[in-house]
Structure formats: C-alpha cells, structure tokens
Amino acid sequence: MDTPLFQPIPGMVDLTAPEVLLWQHLEEQARQLLPLYGFSEIRTPALEYTPVFTRSLGETTDVVQKEMYTFADRGGRSLTLRPEGTAGVIRYAAGQGAAAEGARLYYLGPMFRCERPQAGRKRQFHQLGVESFGEPNPAADVEVIALQQHLFQSWGLHAFTIDINTRGLPEDRPAVTAGLAAAARPHLDALCADCRRRFDTNIFRLLDCKQAACRQVVDTLPDPASFMSAPSRVYLAEVVRLLQGLNLPVRVNPRLVRGLDYYIHTVWEIRHPALGAQDALSGGGRYRVTLDTKPFDGVGFAAGLERAVMAVQHDQPDRLAALQPPRPVWLVALGPAAREANLRLAQELRQGGCACGLDLGDRSLKAQLRAANRVGAAWAVLRGDRELAAGTATLKNLQDGTQVELPLADVVTKLNAVKGRGTTS
Numbered sequence: 001m002d003t004p005l006f007q008p009i010p011g012m013v014d015l016t017a018p019e020v021l022l023w024q025h026l027e028e029q030a031r032q033l034l035p036l037y038g039f040s041e042i043r044t045p046a047l048e049y050t051p052v053f054t055r056s057l058g059e060t061t062d063v064v065q066k067e068m069y070t071f072a073d074r075g076g077r078s079l080t081l082r083p084e085g086t087a088g089v090i091r092y093a094a095g096q097g098a099a100a101e102g103a104r105l106y107y108l109g110p111m112f113r114c115e116r117p118q119a120g121r122k123r124q125f126h127q128l129g130v131e132s133f134g135e136p137n138p139a140a141d142v143e144v145i146a147l148q149q150h151l152f153q154s155w156g157l158h159a160f161t162i163d164i165n166t167r168g169l170p171e172d173r174p175a176v177t178a179g180l181a182a183a184a185r186p187h188l189d190a191l192c193a194d195c196r197r198r199f200d201t202n203i204f205r206l207l208d209c210k211q212a213a214c215r216q217v218v219d220t221l222p223d224p225a226s227f228m229s230a231p232s233r234v235y236l237a238e239v240v241r242l243l244q245g246l247n248l249p250v251r252v253n254p255r256l257v258r259g260l261d262y263y264i265h266t267v268w269e270i271r272h273p274a275l276g277a278q279d280a281l282s283g284g285g286r287y288r289v290t291l292d293t294k295p296f297d298g299v300g301f302a303a304g305l306e307r308a309v310m311a312v313q314h315d316q317p318d319r320l321a322a323l324q325p326p327r328p329v330w331l332v333a334l335g336p337a338a339r340e341a342n343l344r345l346a347q348e349l350r351q352g353g354c355a356c357g358l359d360l361g362d363r364s365l366k367a368q369l370r371a372a373n374r375v376g377a378a379w380a381v382l383r384g385d386r387e388l389a390a391g392t393a394t395l396k397n398l399q400d401g402t403q404v405e406l407p408l409a410d411v412v413t414k415l416n417a418v419k420g421r422g423t424t425s
C-alpha cells in the first residue's frame, strides 16, 4: 500500500488559519489567567521512558493497555509518546525533591493516544493542564475546580456542567472492589467482552462503559462510596460544602469514574453539549503516584483544546470573526527602483506596527492590485520612478477606489495611525 505523502496520519491534523487564531486566543487567555492562581509554565518532553506512564496511569487502564505509542530506542529502552501531561510533570517534580513541595505548574502541548479517530477524538490532541502538588486537602481540590470554571468562563463558555465524585482512599479499594464485584457477578453474562475483562482487572471501569447492555447492569449497582471508609466520604462532603460556598454548581455523580488509575478522593469531569459523543471538555482529580518508592500527591485537571475550540465555536459563534488579523497595506512598485525602495518601506511600516505586504517579483500593475485584493488589503501604496524622484507616493483606498498623492512621510504617518485598517482620519 502506498504511503500518502501529502496527508497527515489519520487522527492527526494540520491546524491553520483561520481556526488557529481561536487556538492562539484561548492559549493567550489561559496564559494570563493561570499566573493569578500562582501557576507557572512547564514544558516537559513529548517522549518519556515508558514506566513514567505505566507506573502512574496504571497497568490496567485502556490508555496503557491499548492507546500508547510505544517503541524501543536504539539501545532497546522502551519509550512512549506522552498520552497525557500529568505523569511527565510528576516525573519532573518528584525528581526535584523538597524543592517541588507546593509547586504549581501548567502545561500546554500535544498528547498522543492511538485511539479510533472520530469527531473530538484525535490521535494527536492538545491539552492545557495544571498540577498543584501537596498533601490531600479538600480546599486545594476546590481551588483547582474554581480555577477551571474561571478559565472556561474567560473563554466565553457557559453551557458546561461539572460532575464530581470520589475514588476514595487507596486503602478503601479492596472493599469497594469486593462490593461492586459481589453486586455485578450475577450479571456477568450480560456484560460486553471488555467489561468481563474489566471485572477481573479493574472493576471501576465497568461504571463508565458506554454499551447499552452494560449500562443496564451498572444502573443496578450500588454507589461505590457506600463501601468506602468514613474519611473518604467526609472528604467528598467537605469538597461539596466548599464548592457550595463559592457558588460553584456541581453535580455529585456516583457513576463518574476517570479512565486513569492514579486518582484518589476527588475526581471530576466537565461536559459540554456541543461535543456529541466525546463530550468531556476536561477531566481532573486528586492523585497519588509512586514512581519509585515515595508517593507523590497532587491535584489537577487537563482540558482538551480541540474540544474547547469546538465548544467556544458553539457558545460564541462570532468569536472567530472578531479575531481576524489586521488587513495589510499592499505596496505596489512600478519599476525595479521602486521595488527595491518598497522593500525598505515595508520594513519601516512593519516596525511601526502596520501589517504590510508587497510584490517581490516583476509583475504588472494589474497583477499587483489583484494580489492586494486577494489578501484583503484596505490600502495600496503605489510608486514608480517619478514618485521616487519627487519623494511622494499614491495612497489608494481599495474599498472605494479613491486615491491621493502625498509626500511619502505623510503616507507612512497615516498608515501607521490606522495600522492598515479600512479608514483614515
């Protein structure tokens, strides 16, 4: 089979204007907001040693079992393209020892999961994530949920809902697993093949299977929190109480399970109706990860930027149009001397903050004006040998066709004042 040379790999996309403008806008807003909460940026490598992920996400999770891009380097060591951002940030922070205590880090970048591509589900996708390190504390979880709500509001999103739940303390897990297994065992035959496997390996994952038959069984299962110890239930109650104090509307959803195993206590997911089947805009929670011997605690979330862009386009349909770049001024040269002079003029205008384009070849006046129209220029500046000798230029309004010859310095002043926009004073 021929390898297509002009197409990206399925599930990976080329991102270009105009949509990329919305990405830049969301990223800029996040970069302004996150420092208000004390977060600074970290950029970790996209490639890590495989155990960084297997030890933190959990060997039995779908991500580790089916979705990682893993290969051996030349020395035979197993490497993995990061399927999410938390594990690499923990790898960094855990390596810093005491210096990382209480660290607050955010990241923004591509992640890789070998999933079946569909709308809102890509093989290379982008996450904006935050991680706040420290011992379990309901107030820390609530602060991160509030930050996430603030971020989404700053993006102009309003149609989202927040579901939260608890995974309880790690020491509760045997009791919860036993309780759920006892309730699910009589229905084993009704479950899909994946869930029959999950019944033995990771029974929590039964709870978020999308198959109709499995959902029917799940509806009959007791709330996992009913098998948890008092400290786990008290922790969730305190998170809910503090969220209410901030007027943050959340729904406690006992069926919410996150797909990663590092979570303890609070987990949450934000959904948006514009996203269809892949409706999770972001997910997060409190985690405890042991990479070598020492457990590492923190809380965080990650939002999928592909999905955030879809949601913003739904909630704010006019947003993208408002982000169009400035219309450039187009410099038209009549003859080689003017062409060379225009190269200098273009730099002068750009250094004054005015978007500017010019014909670099030797094309006719008509062809140059056509190029100006193609890029949506509002103004053209025309010069030939006569104007060069006189120190003037013709400023042409490309919207109404009017034109005026002015001293070059006046043309520059005018264009710098309007930054290429359609009107001059």
Ligand code: HAM
Binding pocket: 083, 084, 085, 086, 113, 115, 120, 121, 122, 123, 124, 125, 126, 127, 129, 130, 131, 259, 260, 280, 281, 282, 283, 284, 285, 286, 287, 299, 300, 301, 302, 303, 304, 305, 306, 307
């Ligand atoms: P996650 O739920 O696996 O959590 O992913 C977070 C978000 O990334 C999802 O809600 C979704 O918006 C986006 N996402 C995930 N997979 C894809 C995909 N294949 N295509 C497009 N978007 C996708 C995590 O990754 C955790 N590390 C979050 C976290 C940070 N928990 C604590 N700290």
